Amino acid sequence: MTTLEKAKLWLSESFDKETRDAVQLLIDNNSPDLEDSFYRELEFGTGGMRGIMGVGTNRLNKYTLGQATQGLANYMLKQFPGEEIKVAIAYDVRNNSKEFGKLVADVLTANRIKVLLFKDHRPTPELSFTVREKKCHGGIVLTASHNPPEYNGYKVYWNDGAQIVPPHDEAIINEVYSVKFEEIKFNGNDDLIEWIGEEQDDLYIDACIKNSTYQNVGKENLNIVFTSIHGTTYTTVPKALERAGFKKIDLVKEQMIPSGNFPTVDSPNPEEPAALEMAMDLARITNADIVIGTDPDGDRLGIAVRNLDGEMQLLNGNQTNTILTYYILNEWRKQEKITGKEFIGSTIVTSDIFFDIAQKFGVDCKVGLTGFKWIGKMIRDFEGREKFVCGGEESFGFMTGDFVRDKDSCGSIILACEIAAWCKANGSTMYQYMIDIYKETGMYYEGLVNLVRKGRDGAEEIQNMMKNFRENPPKQLAGSLVEEVKDFKEQINFIVSQNEKKVMNDIPKSNVLIYYTQDGTKVCVRPSGTEPKIKFYISVKDSITSEADFKDKLKSLEAKIDEVKKDLQLT
DSSP, X not given: OOHHXXXXXXXXXXXXXXHHHHHHHHHXXXXXXXXXXXXXXXXXXXXXXXXXXXXXXTSXXXXXXXXXXXHHHHHHHHHSTTXXXXXXXXXXXXXXXXXXXXXXXXXXXXXTOEEEEESSOOOHHHHHHHHHHTXXXXXXEEOOTTSOTTEEEEEEEETTSSBOOTTHHHHHHHHHHTOOGGGOOOOOOGGGEEEEOHHHHHHHHHHHHHHHOOOOSSGGGOEEEEEOTTSGGGGTHHHHHHHTTOOEEEEOGGXXXXXXXXXXXXXXXXXXXXGGHHHHHHHHHHTOSEEEEEOTTSSBEEEEEEOTTSOEEEOOHHHHHHHHHHHHHHHHHHTTOOOSXXXXXEETTSOTHXXXXXXXXXXXXXXXXXXXXXXXXXXXXXXXTSEEEEEEETTTEEESSSSSSSOOHHHXXXXXXXXXXXXXXXXXXXXXXXXXXXXXXXXXXXXXXXXXXXXXXXXXXHHHHHHHHHHSOOSEETTEEEEEEEETTTTEEEETTTTEEXXXXXXXXXXXXXXXXXXXXXXXXXXXXXXXXXXXXXXXXXXOOSHHHHHHHHHHHHHHHHHHHHHTTOO
């Protein structure tokens, strides 16, 4: 079926007049958007379903959301026969999120499923917490995380509060794709909706403090700057910091106003230094010790602290997670809570420093595919046998315990501020604390390259690039021979020097390649599951003995990353 034929199906009476008119306009104008809107179905990726809002099968709209929710309802009714099924729904600040939240609620209640619906936007981790606390069968959050304003998204959670994973994800997707648009039940029953308000915030914040606090040193003297970057955490983080004992909290007031247009930033992504510029400006005025920003749905955090020159510097995700993980495990050891049956969670694209940290403290480090749902799965898989301590991934996500089963900026921020306060009280900084960790584990340094390739042609180009990297792996990177090629799609680990192939089937198949060189350089190549990007994660390492050594090695590792980029023809 051609794209035009697919589009014409949306002119039938199954679709409302507004939708039909919008599709007709695309056809009449021979719009270039027609192809991209209809050439495929919107897919579930590592973060659920995410796409540009508009009409069409490849867009997020009333019908694609309705189809996803009807499929989910059909699946849940089969999974929990005879039970009163409950689903919690939250949504972030994005345009249409509130309306989409009610739309999704209507489809569920039309299928006799009870809905716990937040009255206003709330962070994703609060939704995960609520699923667990209210003993719901599942949860949905409407968010596109840090994507540009034209995007929205849809993430599904199961009864453990974690995002869906096998076998549920594939089974739900099959149900979704078997739903015809005319079969969607849109006429909801408001009697089946229970509205959730601020009382839930208090429960969630209390849980964050309980699970993320270890000591009470110097909190009153820490200068904090916080920005929600127009996102949802204005509802939780300032209150949580105050309750946790912090006294000096300055907010970037212009960015505490929720808005799906994100008017003060090009991108609401705390991974990008530009998103924290206003916070950095305020930090210079207030002489802040730490700057923190969160993404729109409040699951990820960016942290800037003072470097060795006294300047504010944004830590990358691996650096933040290194500090938080090391601190937690050190506190657990002090409390004699480590028995050898504990583990931390990470992902295949995250720094290997977490293996070193785990080994130092006598705990296991488990790794999964990209996306926090895989860390959530680890917790469920090992519940009752091994205790989960904390988990993180390089894309600025961290989780301080298992009370939330997704990355959680609120708990992570409380912990980060506690560490910063403790460091300051002891005449040090978080940055120096990180260097002290590197002295023990070796210094790891990372670089990330994102190549954006939009639309159908872009998707094909990304496919071809992956094919080329798979068939023609690099022989050497930055002067060191490639020793291992891990192909997670083929589930093969090729040891180059021995010309030996080993099976890797402990992690589900995924279109990801990892190269290791003889000197420990690591490169991971993967297409994004949520954006039109192919990502290159580069990690290099060396040993250090002092702060002066750190400065020198930082320069040499930065140069090494540039070499790797050249070898991969990324510059």
